[in-house]
Amino acid sequence: MDFDINNLLRENIKRLVPYSSARDEFKGEASIYLDANENSFGSPLPVAYNRYPDPMQWKLKQRIAEIKGVPAEHIFIGNGSDEVIDIMYRAFCNPGVDNVLICPPTYGMYEVSAHINDVSIKKVPLTSDFQLDIEGLELAVDEQTKLIFVCSPNNPTGNALNRNDIELLLNNFGGIVVIDEAYINFSRHRSFIQELTEYPNLVVMQTLSKAWGLAALRVGMAFTSTLIVDVMNKIKPPYNIGQASQALALEALQRVDEVNAWIRETVAERQKLSEELGRLAVVLAVYPSDANFLLVKTVDPRGIYRQLVDKGIIVRDRSRVELCEGCLRITVGTPEENRALLAVMEAIPLATAH
Numbered sequence: 001m002d003f004d005i006n007n008l009l010r011e012n013i014k015r016l017v018p019y020s021s022a023r024d025e026f027k028g029e030a031s032i033y034l035d036a037n038e039n040s041f042g043s044p045l046p047v048a049y050n051r052y053p054d055p056m057q058w059k060l061k062q063r064i065a066e067i068k069g070v071p072a073e074h075i076f077i078g079n080g081s082d083e084v085i086d087i088m089y090r091a092f093c094n095p096g097v098d099n100v101l102i103c104p105p106t107y108g109m110y111e112v113s114a115h116i117n118d119v120s121i122k123k124v125p126l127t128s129d130f131q132l133d134i135e136g137l138e139l140a141v142d143e144q145t146k147l148i149f150v151c152s153p154n155n156p157t158g159n160a161l162n163r164n165d166i167e168l169l170l171n172n173f174g175g176i177v178v179i180d181e182a183y184i185n186f187s188r189h190r191s192f193i194q195e196l197t198e199y200p201n202l203v204v205m206q207t208l209s210k211a212w213g214l215a216a217l218r219v220g221m222a223f224t225s226t227l228i229v230d231v232m233n234k235i236k237p238p239y240n241i242g243q244a245s246q247a248l249a250l251e252a253l254q255r256v257d258e259v260n261a262w263i264r265e266t267v268a269e270r271q272k273l274s275e276e277l278g279r280l281a282v283v284l285a286v287y288p289s290d291a292n293f294l295l296v297k298t299v300d301p302r303g304i305y306r307q308l309v310d311k312g313i314i315v316r317d318r319s320r321v322e323l324c325e326g327c328l329r330i331t332v333g334t335p336e337e338n339r340a341l342l343a344v345m346e347a348i349p350l351a352t353a354h
């Protein structure tokens with residue numbers, strides 16, 4: 001398959017002259033900065049936030065590069081993965097003309113972001129065992145298909161997608177395959193992040209919002225070719241990651257061991273919770289998970305959801321989602337939280353659950 005980014009990019013993006021910020025135009029060290037209309041006196045906080053942050057987040061990228069084994073030039077940082085998704089649309093999809101493929105049930109923002117950008121979505125549902133329908137995808141691709149979003153491990157089903165199927169897409173699709181690996185740290189399966197040199201049409205998304213415990217900082221990452229990173233940098237708002245987020249994320253990224261311990265604990269709790277939920281009368285099935293949540297088929301999702309809410313426990317009702325009929329999505333909590341959840345669910349008699 002020949003891949004030429006110029007055949008995919010929108011014409012306005014090819015022509016785009018990006019905004020050049022004060023920090024883009026002068027990159028060295030100086031003693032007096034009078035170039036960015038900042039408050040020269042300081043900021044009313046213990047830490048000085050009066051200066052604009054590094055628009056390219058180099059320190060953060062260098063640390064991520066060390067951890068992931070991917071050069072910093074191959075990394076784009078977004079204001080959450082959601083910004084990465086939006087930028088993919090704005091770079092490659094002509095509104096009202098192009099389309100993208102998604103494989104529901106999956107993460108909702110691929111579709112919402114498409115609607116925002118007036119890009120049409122073609123849905124190729126997962127098979128009944130929550131894997132890619134490769135034939136369906138082949139049939140759905142047309143001249144205007146620019147992106148395929150695959151989520152592995154998938155939200156809300158929790159399973160990883162078959163590696164061979166994803167490789168088939170990467171080898172045969174002339175557009176870009178975006179693999180959303182938000183939950184990869186909890187998975188038994190390998191990331192695609194080491195395959196970037198193999199596939200010029202690959203974008204791997206990860207985030208600090210899940211295993212890293214930094215959802216409030218809004219730091220999402222894309223790992224891809226330098227060509228695609230350069231395009232994304234042209235489109236993003238100049239200072240898309242605030243200084244507080246950059247500094248705190250950098251600090252957190254020094255503490256890999258702590259995070260790895262939580263990941264191990266989450267995976268162990270996932271196993272325990274899955275077994276214990278599986279024994280409950282109101283539970284019909286607990287699906288295998290490679291993520292930090294479980295998809296659980298119940299006799300009465302809405303009733304159980306309400307009873308949990310009454311006890312102050314909030315899970316996600318996914319029962320109206322195609323292929324997830326009867327299902328709740330339950331995040332793996334701390335041992336104490338999981339015990340509290342189980343205690344409430346255990347006490348629901350089969351008869352009243354209906």
Ligand SMILES: Cc1ncc(COP(=O)(O)O)c(C=O)c1O
Pocket residue numbers: 079080081082083107151154155180182183206207208209215218219220
């Ligand atoms: C599959 C998937 N991708 C991305 C995200 C959002 O990540 P971020 O917080 O980086 O925007 C989520 C959040 O639930 C998710 O489930």
